[in-house]
Amino acid sequence: MxxxxxxxxxxxxxxxxxxxxxxxxxxxxxxxxxxxxxxxxxxxxxxxxxxxxxxxxxxxxxxxxxxxxxxxxxxxxxxxxxxxxxxxxxxxxxxxxxxxxxxxxxxxxxxxxxxxxxxxxxxxxxxxxxxxxxxxxxxxxxxxxxxxxxxxxxxxxxxxTPALRLPKMTLTGNEINKINGIFNGTTNYMLMRMEEGLEYDEALKEAQSLGYAEADPTADVEGYDVLYKVLILANVVLGIPLKREDVYCKGISTMTTDDIKEAKSLGKRWKLIGSIQKTKEGVKATVQPVMLDLDDPLAGVTGAMNAITYSCDLSGAVTLVGAGAGxxxxxxxxxxxxxxxxxxx
Missing domain, CATH: 3.40.50.720 (NAD(P)-binding Rossmann-like Domain)
Incomplete structure (x- = not known):
């Protein structure tokens, strides 16, 4: 039937x-x-x-x-x-x-x-x-x-990209201690273009012209889109009932070419990262630009792609990369x- x-x-x-x-x-x-x-x-x-x-x-x-x-x-x-x-x-x-x-x-x-x-x-x-x-x-x-x-x-x-089905079906049996991810293709594209020499405003205009960013890009560039995905992962994957006010949220709208140069000089790369981590003091959840080492799997995710790393007690860190929109x-x-x-x- x-x-x-x-x-x-x-x-x-x-x-x-x-x-x-x-x-x-x-x-x-x-x-x-x-x-x-x-x-x-x-x-x-x-x-x-x-x-x-x-x-x-x-x-x-x-x-x-x-x-x-x-x-x-x-x-x-x-x-x-x-x-x-x-x-x-x-x-x-x-x-x-x-x-x-x-x-x-x-x-x-x-x-x-x-x-x-x-x-x-x-x-x-x-x-x-x-x-x-x-x-x-x-x-x-x-x-x-x-x-x-x-x-x-x-x-x-x-x-x-099965970011929810992977931990629920395939990583089951693990204790997931930390989730880090790139959950917004617009900002990931903009940071890549800023690393290639564009100013923030130029990178935003280009992202809008390509259809990655909306006419009002606030949800992307201020990190709110990532914030809601962090809340979903906390609730659904970790069973932790986080609310908006529990997550520190900072976007990329204040980033400058000087910030990009600083990361380059240190052999690092900026990414807007949504993160949930279990600590002895409780759960720490953030959305913010982070300077990643170049050997971090998330550092190599370019363009409008998304990625997520699950840090597990048995399987170790597992990273899934794929389209986050479309x-x-x-x-x-x-x-x-x-x-x-x-x-x-």
């Missing part, structure tokens, strides 16, 4: 995920005996569609490509239009909700409410949205468990979460 999906939010990642499902349909069925069927899509700006027997992915993509709106999807018997996100969660016959709305990292809304409504209606949730995981992890995890459903969010930390990569994170749910059914 096909696993039915409802998509809430249909931006670039949503479209990319639909393309993945279309292109991988035969492989998923042949290699894994898994079939996914999208029955509902709702988006605040692009409209909404529901058909209990499933939507045509080709027609969905054609409507978006040609008109930028789901309104252009052809009429057919049984098709319903116009549901908002709450109506979608309450009325859809989907098994799982794929939550891909805009991340409000200050409140986690409306995604937190989407999770709560879905759990109450006995639906699994897969999300790429880091706000709810960072701000309401324990509460939402308890609600999902109480309602007998799954809540997965691999894409919330390093996109399609439409295809984030769509893949949704897919692996859904495959995990399907395998546990």
């Amino acid at each position: 096909a696993h039915k999906l409802a998509l809430i939010g249909f931006g670039g990642v949503g479209k990319g995920f639909v393309e993945i499902l279309r292109d991988k349909k035969m492989k998923l069925k042949k290699d894994h005996q898994i079939e996914f069927k999208i029955v509902t899509i709702t988006d605040l700006y692009k409209g909404s569609l529901h058909h209990p027997d499933g939507l045509s992915l080709d027609e969905v993509l054609k409507a978006i490509d040609e008109n930028g709106s789901l309104d252009a999807y052809p009429e057919q018997p049984g098709l319903i239009r116009g549901w908002n996100s709450k109506e979608t969660i309450e009325k859809t016959n989907a098994d799982s909700i794929v939550e891909m709305t805009y991340t409000d990292v200050k409140t986690g809304q409306p995604a937190i409410d989407h999770c709560k409504w879905a759990f109450l209606h006995k639906k699994n949730v897969v999300m790429t949205n880091k706000g709810p995981v960072a701000l309401a992890y324990n509460d939402l995890a308890e609600q999902a468990h109480a309602n007998g459903v799954k809540w997965f969010f691999e894409g919330a930390v390093m996109s399609g 439409i295809k990569e984030t769509g893949f994170a949704v897919l692996i979460d859904l495959i995990a749910i399907e395998r546990e059914r």
Whole structure:
């Protein structure tokens, strides 16, 4: 029986995920005996569609490509239009909700409410949205468990790079004493370009022109994006219920070419590092620029790539390097979460 999906939010990642499902349909069925069927899509700006027997992915993509709106999807018997996100969660016959709305990292809304409504209606949730995981992890995890459903969010930390699945599945049995990581591709790219001679403002403009940085780059350059990923790792991987105020946070916006030269003269390299460390005094969590020795695996991570090092008591330090953003990569994170749910059914 096909696993039915409802998509809430249909931006670039949503479209990319639909393309993945279309292109991988035969492989998923042949290699894994898994079939996914999208029955509902709702988006605040692009409209909404529901058909209990499933939507045509080709027609969905054609409507978006040609008109930028789901309104252009052809009429057919049984098709319903116009549901908002709450109506979608309450009325859809989907098994799982794929939550891909805009991340409000200050409140986690409306995604937190989407999770709560879905759990109450006995639906699994897969999300790429880091706000709810960072701000309401324990509460939402308890609600999902109480309602007998799954809540997965691999894409919330390093996109399609399995930063959460690695420690939970593969490093299990270790005591993880420290987590260090590069969790923001924008700032990593900027620091690389500053090392190559650009001033901070020039590096920022270039990052914006390449689409790495938003028009308002505050979340990246002040370290807030990394802060929320540190909160997720602390809560999910280490089981430590850290809050925003528990993490010292400093971004790269005050860094100068003199700072870069100083690191070079010492044979080091600046990286914006998110860190969680268990100490005798308790847990120390920080987001800040750090001068790394060049033989540190994180020092060699260039461009917009992300990386994470887990320091373990048995396996030693394990570093994972991969893309931390991207439409295809984030769509893949949704897919692996859904495959995990399907395998546990």
